[in-house]
Amino acid sequence: MPKENKIDLATENARKPAEGALHSSGNTLEQHASNAVSEAQTALNQAINSISESNAATNSQALETARQQLTQAEEFLDQAQTSANALSLPDQQ
Structure with a gap:
């Protein structure tokens, strides 16, 4: 086999796992973003539901529960935004 064919074959054999790893990484980021959303x-x-189930205007515990859940939702949305930003980065070549 000529030397340049061996190099082409070696390059091709190295490229396939690298592409697979990149594709897998993209899927992981997409899954993370989807989970966060x-x-x-x-x-x-x-x-x-916490607000609806009780008279939130007079129930401070219901308001506190709702506040905690909204804070948690905000954190999840931040995670989703981080994943979305990572997905939109240009390929590093």
Whole structure:
């Protein structure tokens, strides 16, 4: 086999696992972003339910629970934004 064919084959053999790793990393980021959004939606729904289930104007515990759940939702949304930002970075080549 000519030397340049061996180099081409070696390059091709190295490229395939690298592409697979990049693709896998992208899927991991997408999954993380999706999970963070789902968790934020759940936390927001819980906060809404806490407010709806009681007279929030007079129940300080319900307000505190809702506040904690909204804070948690905000944290999940921050995580989702971080993942989305990572997904939109240009490929490093």
